[in-house]
Amino acid sequence: MHTLKEIYQDNEERNFIDPSLYSRYRVKAGLRNDNGTGVKVGLTKICDVIGYKIIHEKKYNIDGQLIYRGYPINYLVNKQPSDKICGFEETAYLLIFGTLPNADQLKTFKDYLLNFKMGPVDLQYETPNILNALQIEVLKLYAKDPSAD
Structure with missing residues (x-):
């Protein structure tokens, strides 16, 4: 039986998207803007995901945090x-x-x-x-x- 990593690697080529296509077609890469900040997709009080902090106008990636109702x-x-x-x-x-x-x-x-x-x-x-x-x-x-x- 293959591990999930092996299955991913076996299928990686099939799932690869050329990064230049995102700007060409003006499509967001996942939930990220071109500068790496998150894309607002809606307003909710239920859940939030925090993946970076901005300190002195500079973005720092952090371990992702999932927050439910605060x-x-x-x-x-x-x-x-x-x-x-x-x-x-x-x-x-x-x-x-x-x-x-x-x-x-x-x-x-x-x-x-x-x-x-x-x-x-x-x-x-x-x-x-x-x-x-x-x-x-x-x-x-x-x-x-x-x-x-």
Whole structure:
């Protein structure tokens, strides 16, 4: 079995884009401007990604930081006390409602999730790929929502 690095290297030529094409067609390289700063793609209070700092008008790359609702992801993963991590339900609550839940809010939210019924599951779309399965389920929810757009 190949490692991910070996698979990437085997396919690198197939995925290479000549850097000169970005300026020729005035296309952004990923989410970067020509000067290496990030491109604003929308306004949100949910998430931010920080990849550089500007100090005295000079840009310095830093280790990327993912921030959810003002909390760095490292804080959420390593949340105090040290034996308590910020689990799925706490993070989902934070993303949906904008704040970390207290104990009562977390219990109410977990109870809601445990008791939520979506109706019968259509098994004709079974797949061993978890991301594919998630995509299918999201699309099924979209189809059931009368005001999805």
